[in-house]
Amino acid sequence: MTQLIVEDRIARPAKDVFEAIVTVEGLSGFFVERTSAPMVPGTTVTWSFPHADVAFDVEVGEIETDRLVSWTWPGGRVAVELRETGPGVTALTITERPTGPGSEGAARAVGQTQGWTYFVCTLRAYLLHGLRHFGLSDGIRATLVE
Template identity: 70%
Template sequence: MTKLMVEDRIDRPAADVFRAIVSPDGLSSFFTAEASAAMVPGTVVTWRFGHVDATFDVEIGEIETDRLISWRWPGADVTIELADADGGGTHVTVTEQPMGDGIEGAARAVGQTQGWTYFVCGLRAYLLHGIRHFGLSAAIRATVVG
């Protein structure tokens, strides 16, 4: 099964990173336009993404405080792992799978790489500098041509 992984390091404790992701106020500060509720295992929350005029129901999976966050959304499973980084801070690993096969899978991987890179950059900007939604637009595109 093809999976995508995006990794980064954020100079904040895992507890801060975790809170920013699982709370509706935190998540809507850097990733979604709106999150209907906190992430609680076994629940379904609704996320709205204003820049692409999309709304998704997200099934929350396993949550381990300050360590693991997982969910299922249309077509894929997402896991975010948090670990102590060498020299301090938190190592963040986002994994999404499956990506699919052939040109369709490659195109999905390109799009999701773009999205998860924005996620970790937005999370860092929010946690380190208080910057909310620093500039993703509906015009940004990445394309696979085969």
């Protein structure tokens, strides 16, 4: 099974990182343009990305306060794990298991690498500098060629 893992650290406590990911204010500050509700286990929320004319439902999975947020969205299952590695420093591990056979799943994982890099960079800019969405693009493409 294809699996994509993106890891990074942010110089903020896990509580701050967690709140940015699960709240409407946080998510709409750095990742989605709009979300219909906060991330609560067992619920479905709608995320909108108007710059790409896309909106879809996200099924919220397991959530552990300040440690884990998981969801299923079109094409895969995502888990964001948080771990404080020092005073005020949080390590993030984002794991996505894209669906699709063979190279289709691999190609999706390659494309998602860009998306998760954007997620981490904008989360950092939001938490450390108060910057909201800086330069959304629907033109970046990644292609897996066999």
